[in-house]
Amino acid sequence: MMLVYDVVLPSHSISTLLGLLLMVALAYSFQAGFDLLRTRTLSHLGAAIETDFAPLIYRIISTSALRGRPQSESLQPIRDMDQVRGFLSGSGPSALMDLPWVLFFLAVLSFFHIWLGVTTLVGALLLIALAFLTDIKSRAPARLATEFAARRSSETEAIRRHAEEIKVMGLGGRAENSWLAVNRHYLATQQQLADISTGLGGIGRIARMLLQSTVLTVGAALVIDNKASGGVIFASSILSARALAPIDQSIGNWRIFISARQSWRRLDAQFAALRPSPSPTSLPPPEKTLAVEHVTLMPPGARVPTVIDASFTLNAKDAVAVIGPSAAGKSTLVRAITGVWPLASGQVRLDGGALDQWSSDALGTHIGYLPQTVELMEGTVAQNIARFEPDAPPELIVTAARTARVHDLILRLEHGYDTLVGPDGNALSAGQRQRIALARALYRDPFLIVLDEANSNLDAEGEQALIEAIFAVRRRGGIVITVAHRPSMLRAVDHVLVMGEGRVRAFGPKAEVMAKLNKQARAAQAAAPLVQT
Incomplete structure (x- = not known):
């Protein structure tokens, strides 16, 4: 310029x-x-x-x-x-x-x-x-x-x-x-x-x-x-x-x-x-015991524990029904067992190893979990059953579906195993979602199967399929924990755990615990005052 x-x-x-x-x-x-x-x-x-x-x-x-x-x-x-x-x-x-x-x-x-x-x-x-x-x-x-x-x-x-x-x-x-x-x-x-x-x-x-x-x-x-x-x-x-x-x-x-x-x-x-998460030493797959040792747990945001000093042990081929009134701590207990929520105190052990001794991905292969509210991830039925595992073997997917007695139901869908489930699985009915989620929990035969009211949306046919699936897991040497509200689920288990006010009130073989509960119920009924009309 x-x-x-x-x-x-x-x-x-x-x-x-x-x-x-x-x-x-x-x-x-x-x-x-x-x-x-x-x-x-x-x-x-x-x-x-x-x-x-x-x-x-x-x-x-x-x-x-x-x-x-x-x-x-x-x-x-x-x-x-x-x-x-x-x-x-x-x-x-x-x-x-x-x-x-x-x-x-x-x-x-x-x-x-x-x-x-x-x-x-x-x-x-x-x-x-x-x-x-x-x-x-x-x-x-x-x-x-x-x-x-x-x-x-x-x-x-x-x-x-x-x-x-x-x-x-x-x-x-x-x-x-x-x-x-x-x-x-x-x-x-x-x-x-x-x-x-x-x-x-x-x-x-x-x-x-x-x-x-x-x-x-x-x-x-x-x-x-x-x-x-x-x-x-x-x-x-x-x-x-x-x-x-x-x-x-x-x-x-x-x-x-x-x-x-x-x-x-x-x-x-x-x-x-964020806490650093170093990769722990790989442990062999669990195949013997599940031990819950003095577990106390508070849900996120809560100030009062909903599970207090819970302890019990299960061996391979055992199945336990967790029963009790509403707000007794049943769902909180299974979340503690699966490691979903951190423990306030105590330990959950598989074959003696605490859950934190496995990495999250490694532990997931040994646990099958069916939550109370089932939401499938967007993708196909096969992808959900295989937990979105890359290149999942089709024979293992079909095996899990057959064990859950859902194979025929899937074949009746529009595209069979390739049917898209939609966001949160909304393209399927509640019962279909629950049975497919059961197959997902059974994929690759995990040692521990945890079912939180798995029959809440099932009809009689679906409930019978669930009972047969529990028997199949026990026959192959797995452990099943199921939160049960219907008496029919007791047919598939050999142990009963009673929760009340966040504590384990009773645990043992099914016959002993149920006899004890029936005795307590009769005693309470006899002690109740007569109501005159």
Whole structure:
């Protein structure tokens, strides 16, 4: 700009003008290549960071779900990592990396004249002060916006899962009012955050334009005072704009930067809380005993244990029915046995080895688990039975289905074993899901089979198939633990465990325990006062 006004125009030199154009074209070509390289590097960096931390994020999500955290909280790490990756792949880091160039442009302006440098420096300090003010004002609204976003997601998921109850019992208005209240809070915090960001950002842009005009004014005054050439007026305006551009861009990206910083802090705290999981020494497959030793367990979030000092031992070919009134601790006990929830005290041992002496994947091959609420994973029937094992042998899948007496039922489905079950298995009926989940529990003949009310959705045919499957497991030397509410399930077991108020009230051979319970029932009935009408 200075050469065009100070050299080219007075001399009318076309060759000099073309030479300047070539120089500028080369400079811009370098800048374009550098910007492309930097953008692609940052994009790959964001993807690489997410790839490196993906195993930790999976462990956080899995641990949160096992601890009973709501879905919105369990999925927060994914949103946080997306926020971090989005920031790294955007223009924010480029603006921050360009900040050191502010000093370079200030030095060049000062070389032209000290007052040009001082004027631009004052403007830069003003914009930096606006950036810090934006940071301070945005912290609290950004934190609240994240919290209300999680609450809104949690309420949305609850409405989706309980849509039938809400419709049937006339809860639509109350559910809607609750969701709208949370949504209003979320929108209010988002609006507050946007007002701060756009308001201070707008002030910054106006200040920058005013500063450019001020620089023009200072340059013109220097030319009038014969302290600079005419080209300095335009050159200083362009240089001041380039000097302040990184600061202005940083202010514009400050909201994203704050969100990414808060996301990273949450992730960092969760990463630090994860315990290292070294691979334990491989143990031989269990084939003899299951021992529950003085186990006490509290469900996630609870303050009172629901299983207290439970102890019993089972040998190969044993099957035990866990019975007792509601809220006696039956389901909590089987979760302790399978290792789903961490123990407050005590140990569960397979052939003498505590559960934590196996890795999670290795232990899973020795346990078949049918939970109280059955939800299949999206995929085919065969994939669910094989627990999504890659290249699972078809003969083992069919064997598990035959043992669960569900082979013929599967063949009657539209595509047989290749039928898609849909999200959570919703394409199947509750009874079909439960019987396929039973086949999944029996896949590869695990030593320990744990069934939590496995007959809750079964008809008489399905229940008979379940009983025969339990007998098949016992014949091959496995152990079966089943939570039973129907007396018919007692036919398949040889032991009974009675739970009451979180404690093992009785345990032993079926005949002895049932005789004891019948005796207690007769005594209680005899002691009851007669009711006169």
